[in-house]
Amino acid sequence: MENLVETKSVSKIYQTSDLVVKAVDGASIQVEAGEFVALVGPSGSGKTTMLAMLAALLTPTEGQVIIAGHDLSRMKEQERVRFRREQIGFTFQSNNLVPYLTVLENVELMLRLNRRYTKASRQRALDLLERLGLGDRLNNLPNQLSGGQKQRVAIARSLIHNPSLVLADEPTASLDTERAFQVVQIFSDLIHEQNKAGIMVTHDLRLCRYVDKVIQMQDGRVADVISDPLQIAILADAAVQEPLPVSIPVEAINYPAVSIPVYLETAKAALAEDQG
Amino acid sequence: MSFYMAIKEVWRNKGRFFLFSLVIALITMLVLFIAGLAEGLATANREYLAKMDAELLVFQADAKLSTLTSRLGKDTLAQVRRVPGVLEVGAVGLSNGSLVFRNGLEDLDVSLIGVEPGKPGGAPALKGRNLRSTRAYEAVIDGRIARKSSLQVGDRITIKTVQGTEEKYFDLNVVGITDGRQYFFQPSVFVPIQVWDRIRPQPVAPGVDGEIAYNILAVRLRNPAEQALMAARLQSQVDEIEVVDLVTAYEASPGYSAQQGTLNTQRGFTLLIGILVIGGFFQIQTLQKVPNIGMLKAIGASNLTVGFAVVLQIIAVTFFGVLLGTLGTVLLSLALPADIPIQFTQTTLLAAMASLMLIGPLGGLVSVRLALKVEPLVALGLSS
Numbered sequence: 001m002e003n004l005v006e007t008k009s010v011s012k013i014y015q016t017s018d019l020v021v022k023a024v025d026g027a028s029i030q031v032e033a034g035e036f037v038a039l040v041g042p043s044g045s046g047k048t049t050m051l052a053m054l055a056a057l058l059t060p061t062e063g064q065v066i067i068a069g070h071d072l073s074r075m076k077e078q079e080r081v082r083f084r085r086e087q088i089g090f091t092f093q094s095n096n097l098v099p100y101l102t103v104l105e106n107v108e109l110m111l112r113l114n115r116r117y118t119k120a121s122r123q124r125a126l127d128l129l130e131r132l133g134l135g136d137r138l139n140n141l142p143n144q145l146s147g148g149q150k151q152r153v154a155i156a157r158s159l160i161h162n163p164s165l166v167l168a169d170e171p172t173a174s175l176d177t178e179r180a181f182q183v184v185q186i187f188s189d190l191i192h193e194q195n196k197a198g199i200m201v202t203h204d205l206r207l208c209r210y211v212d213k214v215i216q217m218q219d220g221r222v223a224d225v226i227s228d229p230l231q232i233a234i235l236a237d238a239a240v241q242e243p244l245p246v247s248i249p250v251e252a253i254n255y256p257a258v259s260i261p262v263y264l265e266t267a268k269a270a271l272a273e274d275q276g
Numbered sequence: 277m278s279f280y281m282a283i284k285e286v287w288r289n290k291g292r293f294f295l296f297s298l299v300i301a302l303i304t305m306l307v308l309f310i311a312g313l314a315e316g317l318a319t320a321n322r323e324y325l326a327k328m329d330a331e332l333l334v335f336q337a338d339a340k341l342s343t344l345t346s347r348l349g350k351d352t353l354a355q356v357r358r359v360p361g362v363l364e365v366g367a368v369g370l371s372n373g374s375l376v377f378r379n380g381l382e383d384l385d386v387s388l389i390g391v392e393p394g395k396p397g398g399a400p401a402l403k404g405r406n407l408r409s410t411r412a413y414e415a416v417i418d419g420r421i422a423r424k425s426s427l428q429v430g431d432r433i434t435i436k437t438v439q440g441t442e443e444k445y446f447d448l449n450v451v452g453i454t455d456g457r458q459y460f461f462q463p464s465v466f467v468p469i470q471v472w473d474r475i476r477p478q479p480v481a482p483g484v485d486g487e488i489a490y491n492i493l494a495v496r497l498r499n500p501a502e503q504a505l506m507a508a509r510l511q512s513q514v515d516e517i518e519v520v521d522l523v524t525a526y527e528a529s530p531g532y533s534a535q536q537g538t539l540n541t542q543r544g545f546t547l548l549i550g551i552l553v554i555g556g557f558f559q560i561q562t563l564q565k566v567p568n569i570g571m572l573k574a575i576g577a578s579n580l581t582v583g584f585a586v587v588l589q590i591i592a593v594t595f596f597g598v599l600l601g602t603l604g605t606v607l608l609s610l611a612l613p614a615d616i617p618i619q620f621t622q623t624t625l626l627a628a629m630a631s632l633m634l635i636g637p638l639g640g641l642v643s644v645r646l647a648l649k650v651e652p653l654v655a656l657g658l659s660s
Contacts, residue, residue, distance in 0.1 A: 057574060057652050078578075084652075085576020092574070095567040098281075100288035112277055113576055141288070157575075 004197040005031035005054065005165055010063030011220075012049050023049040025220035026063070031165075031213070036191045036198040038208050041217035047201045048169065050217065054199060055088055055167050056080040068164040085113050089158030089166040089196070091187075093173045096154035097142040103129065103153050104138040110161040121160070128156045132186060148179035155187050159194060166191055168200040172207065184210045205239035208232050226264075235264055277577075278584035286589055293589075296557055297597040303550040304601025304632050305608070307543060309618065311628040312609065314539035316617035317461075321535070322526035324389070324459035330366070330396040330494035331503050333525045337516045341528035343370045347489045348517070355514045356493055361506050363498045366395030367469055367490040371476040375465065376434040376445065381425060386418075387459040388435065390472020390490075397494035399466050401452025404429035410468045416452035418463035424614070429453060435465065437477040446475040460529075461617070495519075543628075547635055554639030558590055562643040569647055570654030579648050586647045587637060594636025598629055 012024040024046040031037050039047045052058040053065050056072050057080075065072040068087060075083060084090075089110075097106045107125045111117040129135060132152040142150055151171055158166050168187065172180035184200070188210035191198035200211065208214050214232055216224040226232055286293045319326075325333070334356055339346035348367070357365045369390030374383040391398035393407040400406060401416050408414075415435075421427060427450055435446045448467060457464045467475070473488045497506050507519040520528070527533055562569070569582055602625070612618060 052653060055574065081573075081576060081578050084574065088576070090575050092571060095571050098568060098572070100285045105284070110575065112280060113581075 002032065003030040004033045004035075004068055005029070005199070006064075006066045007050075007054070007060075008064040008066070010050075010053060010060045010065055012046075012053060012058060013061040022220050024053070024060070027217070027220070027222045028063075029215055029222060029225070031197045031199060033164075033197055034192055034195040035213060036188050036211045037200070037213045037215060038211040039199055039201045039215050039217065040203070040205060040208070041223070042203075045217040046220035047217045049220075051167055051169055051199065051201050054165070055090065056084050085110075086161070087164045089161070089163040091151065091154040091158050091166075091168040091171045093170040097150055097157075099142050102139045102141055103134055103145070106142070106153055107156045107160050110157055114161050116161060125156070125160050128160060129153070132156055146179075147174050148183055151175065151179075151183045152186065155183070155190065159190055159196070162194075164197065166196050166198045168198070170201055170203070172202065172204060177206075180204065180207065181210075206236055208239070209236035231264060238264075238266075278581050278588055281581070281585040282588035282592065285585075286592055293593055297593050297600060299553060299557075300550070300594055300597025300632075300636070301601035301604060303546065303553065304598045304629075305605045307546050307550070307632060308602065308605040308620070308625065308628050310539055310543045310546060311624050312605075312618040312620045314536060314543065315621060315624045316619035317535055317539070318532070319456075319619050320458045320461040320617050321529055321532050322459075324387070324399075324457045324464055325522055325526040325529075327399075327455075327457060328397060328494055328522060329400075329496065330522070331497045331500045332495040332507055332510070332519050332521060334365075334493035334495060334510065334514075335518045335520070335525075337518050339518070341518065341520060341525060342530065343491045346491050348491070348493060349487055349489060352514060352517060353490065353493060356495065356510060356517070359506075359510055359513050361498050361502065361509065362495055364396050364496040366392045366397035366494045368397040368492050368494055369469055369472045369476065369489075370459070370491045371437075371472070372460075372462065373465070373475070373477065374436040375421065375425070376436045377425060378434070383436065384421065384425065385462050386421065386435075387462045387464040388437070388472060388476060389459065389464050389466050390469040390476070391466055392469050395494070396496045397492075399454035399457050399464070401454055404450070404452035406452055407466065407468055410470045412468060413446065413448050413471055414451045414468070415448040416454050416466040417450055418457050418465065419453055419455050420458065420463040421465070422453045424463075427453075433465070435475055437475055439478045444475070547631055550632065550635045551639040554590070554594065554636050555642050556639075558586070558640045558643035559646060562586065562646045565647075566650050567654060569650040570652055573650065573652035582650075583644050583648050586640065586644045590636045590640035590643075591633075594633060598632045601632075602629060 007027055007029050009026045009028055010024060011022060011026055014021040014023055027046070027050060039050060041047045049058065053060050054067070056075065060073055070083060072080065072083070098109065101109060104125060107129060108117060108122065111121045111125065129138060132155065134149060134152055137145060137149060145153070171187065172183055175183060184207045187198065187200070209232070211232065212227065214226040214235065215222055226235065334348065335341050336346040336348055353365060353367050356362060371388045373386055373388040375386050376383050391407065393410060398407060399416055402419070407416055415433065417427060417433070427433065429450055429452060431450045433448050433450055435448060437444055454466070497503070503521050507521070510519045511517060572582060609618060609620060
């Protein structure tokens with residue numbers, strides 16, 4: 001299949017008078033249409049910067065970002081704004097929704113921004129919200145919704161205008177486990193059904209069970225790419241079974257300190273021991 | 277899109293925006309009242325001169341355009357009449373007196389104005405008739421006096437003045453009522469110039485024969501457009517006079533410029549306060565919305581959409597506030613006592629409202645700039 005998203009040796013370098021930071025360092029990734037990818041890695045590994053470049057929010061210092069045939073690195077600011085509006089669907093960690101718009105209006109926002117608000121598109125928004133279990137919440141304002149409901153509205157908004165690429169930045173960070181699984185499963189289902197490319201940044205390896213590919217970033221580089229469903233399943237299961245130490249940051253709970261291959265080996269050994 | 281966003285936000289936060297509109301309404305009321313006061317005081321000071329049916333006024337040369345100190349004689353009057361280009365000249369005498377009421381009402385201080393019947397300087401009667409004789413004890417009174425004391429054409433009034441050391445009372449027939457013609461904050465009573473010379477306050481009792489002294493001469497020109505030319509011609513052909521147009525004359529009235537300057541400064545400061553209050557409110561509002569604006573930009577809202585939405589909100593809130601304030605001012609002014617010198621003219625109201633409508637966008641410029649500078653990266657917790 002053809003790659004819908006492709007980065008070619010992309011780098012992002014931040015430079016101050018006495019400091020040079022390579023947030024992303026020669027990273028190359030590929031995502032096909034209908035593929036849902038998890039971008040994982042510890043804090044500071046460059047995954048959010050990578051996401052920002054994929055979203056046309058940042059221009060790479062080096063390399064190319066190509067989405068649906070468009071080279072983002074060559075676009076002017078106005079073109080990038082338009083590209084984001086038309087080709088990208090976004091779900092953020094927080095502050096996802098416009099607080100003074102209802103659930104339905106928040107979803108319709110992308111249609112209005114793209115001047116594609118019609119009776120038919122409104123019906124599509126209604127159907128999508130119904131599908132996401134928000135049919136009885138259409139006229140509620142965001143402050144009347146739970147965290148999970150808000151993220152589901154954000155998912156609907158990210159898909160309603162039929163973008164090529166759907167991006168999610170830690171979409172489950174503020175949700176409990178059950179709701180987090182629920183939200184990502186819905187996300188995964190819709191991306192697969194609608195044949196979009198989806199990229200989710202997450203610290204939580206347990207969520208990998210819903211993705212087709214895991215890209216691990218470390219120190220700004222792509223450290224590992226796992227596409228084998230069995231290995232992805234082992235990774236996700238191991239993360240679930242990992243005994244959780246007390247009083248350490250949430251991101252450290254769900255993300256192993258070691259690299260994924262080492263972690264995978266440990267996880268496989270532990271599973272074999274259990275079965276034995 | 278901007279309109280949609282702006283209206284939705286205002287509508288869903290009605291309480292907050294209404295409260296802020298009330299603040300703008302109060303500022304509007306303050307500005308309008310100051311403007312009304314400035315207009316009312318200016319009118320009270322200049323109304324007679326401003327409405328005069330003349331193009332030029334002649335003062336005594338060294339009188340510094342003061343109607344109180346200017347003295348002009350019959351010779352000067354005759355010389356001015358002979359200058360080519362002059363159509364008509366009316367001698368005017370200005371002094372003060374009190375209108376005494378027999379029905380228990382308090383005495384009313386008035387400007388006692390002596391005029392030549394049928395000549396410039398008088399006031400046309402809107403009810404009754406104009407003055408006819410230079411010697412008849414009759415008067416045309418200011419409409420304000422008529423309203424306040426229920427006087428009508430045909431009534432007799434009594435004017436009290438001090439001559440020498442004695443209070444003297446003079447009865448006059450009211451033959452006409454004119455419109456508002458205040459001078460020096462007092463409503464006017466117009467009497468024939470000869471009668472005025474007899475009843476005006478004087479340092480010594482009348483009886484000593486002497487030439488009548490007028491205060492000013494009101495001049496109508498054959499060609500009203502030639503004011504500057506005629507003023508220069510009059511000054512060159514008649515000795516010891518200073519000739520000015522009506523505006524220069526009333527602007528030179530004692531305290532007029534200082535008073536208007538003070539009120540205009542107050543009005544300016546109130547507008548400045550308005551700019552700062554509106555600017556502060558929308559800046560805080562925009563600062564609170566930074567994450568939201570970042571998210572909107574990240575999903576593809578352009579700077580134009582975001583910035584125009586802020587401008588539209590500012591305009592909508594300012595417009596509503598100004599409208600509310602104007603309505604409040606009009607209602608409140610209806611309840612004000614008649615002797616408070618507040619006067620609203622269409623021009624004053626429109627000018628004040630226009631300046632108030634401008635302060636909204638002006639005050640909001642900072643917040644618009646702030647909104648435009650928000651980076652879409654804040655949606656991802658990043659900054660460039």
